[in-house]
Amino acid sequence: MRRLGTGIGWRPEIADAVERMPGIDWVEVVAENVCPGHLPESLLRLRERGVTVIPHGVSLGLGGADRPEEARLTALAERAEALGSPLVTEHIAFVRAGGALTASPRLEAGHLLPVPRTRDALDVLCENVRIAQDALPVPLALENIAALFSWPGEELTEGQFLSELVERTGVRLLIDVANLHTNHVNRGEDPAGALAALPVEAIAYVHVAGGFERDGVWHDSHAHPVPRPVLDILTDLASRTEPPGVLLERDENFPEPDELERELAMIRDAVTAGRARAEGSTGTGAVAGSAGGGVAVLAPPTVRARERLAVAQTAVLSSLVAGTPVPEGFDRVRMGVQARALASKRADVVAKVAPELTVILGDGYRAAFLDYARVRPMTGGYRRDALDFAGHLLTAGRPEEPGSRRQLREWWLDRAGPAPRPGGGRVARAARKVLLRRA
Structure with missing residues (x-):
């Protein structure tokens, strides 16, 4: 397994700080946020210095009932090649449901949702992983995700599910210790038990991130400092195996660079403590799971298995984004x-992809969007969602203030057609001036 060292999630907001940070061996970038033909200058400079860059995908939905889309696989492969990456990573999750398998409208979650740990789901996931592996130019590693809810009737623990996935496909693992903590708080799952069941030799690298607890629910925010329980899980993992790489994720509420450097130092200390614990124990000091004797030959999942999974995931997602009843057995x-x-x-x-909307609508943006979201599930990407939201408001004769409604109409017309209208960027330019004054 390639040694990566200590890394940090590269984000445009902290790009300059990351370039100046000492001891950064590698960075991870959200794959969907970069264009292979127009890579950010900061990433190019890091690569020139020998810093490894790994694309981290969020939209494949390999845990969904459908086979992975060829266009999404091609896009991920292009980013791996453009960045010269030694591997690419994605998630064990579903992000959309509905469509042909259920003869219902396609729904987008806009987020990573947990797959049921059932034989049907594992069979489908394994075939989807093999399809992805065949399409990608470098090895694939998959991340365990955080979850706010559990599926009823699960047949496998997380450790069993991941171990069999590795045995059947040879895929590598990206273990997020913050997600293990999240699932401990939210679902009562034992992090040590999950680690003990893992084939640790398959670990490609480790994620560490912060979050917060509210009303007994842990939210994996990536916008708060890394808490001690997450560092303790990292130490436990490092006592079982030496992770090839450890990376700090931060997506929001970015602190000053010195605070990020202190968190990185705490992460290094946690790994060092784990290695010391291993060396001080009897025997080898590491507990390695078994990945089996090679990649098993897979029988493809039956059509019925995909259909059953599709129906179940569509019912769950519809209840979450379209207000349909919560399926039986769920909390x-x-x-x-x-x-x-x-x-x-x-x-x-x-608000990020269309910041002009927050300027045009002002303090009323969030309430208006949440009202819209309750009746309009997302069926495409976020830019499509922004357009649909604006169109929804205009159809309802909103905003009530005529000047704001006129601005919103101009913004929508400039983006809804096949090409921008001449002079149609006036609203966007005015909004950018307001946003700059806010900064």
Whole structure:
């Protein structure tokens, strides 16, 4: 396994700080946020210095009932090649549901949702992983995700699910210790038990991130300092095996560079403590899971397995984003928390991809978007969602203030057609001036 060392998630907001940080061996970039033909100058400079860059995908949905889309696989492969990456990473999650398998409208979650740990889901995931592996020019590693809710009737623990996935596909693992902590708080799952069941020799690298607890629910925010329980899980992992790489994730609420450097130092100390614990124990000091004797030959999942998974995932996602009843066996309170979290994230991301909307609508943006999200599930990407939101408001005769409504109409017309209108960027330019004054 390639040694990576200590890394940090590269984000445009902290690009300059990352370039100046000592001891950064590698960075990870959200794959969908970079264009292979127009890589950010900061990433190019890091690469020239010998810093490894790894694309981290969020939209494949390999845990979904459908086979992975060829266009998404091609896009991920292009980014790996453009960045000269030794591997690419994605998630064990589903992000969309509906469509042909259920003869229902396609729904987008806009977020990573947990797959049921059932034989059907594992069979489908394994075939989807093999399809992805065949399409990618470098090895693939998959991340365990954080979850706010559990599926009823699960047949495998997380450790068993991941271990069999590795044995059947040869895929590598990206272990997020913050997600293990999240699942401990939210689902009562034992992090040590999950680590003990893992084939640790398959670990490509490790994620570390912060979050917060509210009303007994842990939110994996990536916007708060790394808490001690997460560092303790990292130490436990490092006592079992030496992780090839450890990376700090931060996506929001970026602190000053010296605070990020202190968190990186704490992460290094946690790994060192784990290695010391291993060396001080009897025997080898490491507990390695078994990845089996090679990659097993896979029988493809039956059509019925994909259909059963599709029906189940569509019912869950529809309840979260379209207000349909919560399926039997699910915790209604936790599903409500998840539904609100999805709507809130939608509002946040739309505000990022279309910041002019927050200028035009002012303080009323968030309430208006959340009202819209309750009746309009996302069926495409976030830019499409921004357009649909603006169109929804205009159809309803909003905003009430004529000047704001005129600005919103101009903004929508400039983006809804096949090409921008001549002079149609006036609203965007005016909004950018307001945003600059806010900064």
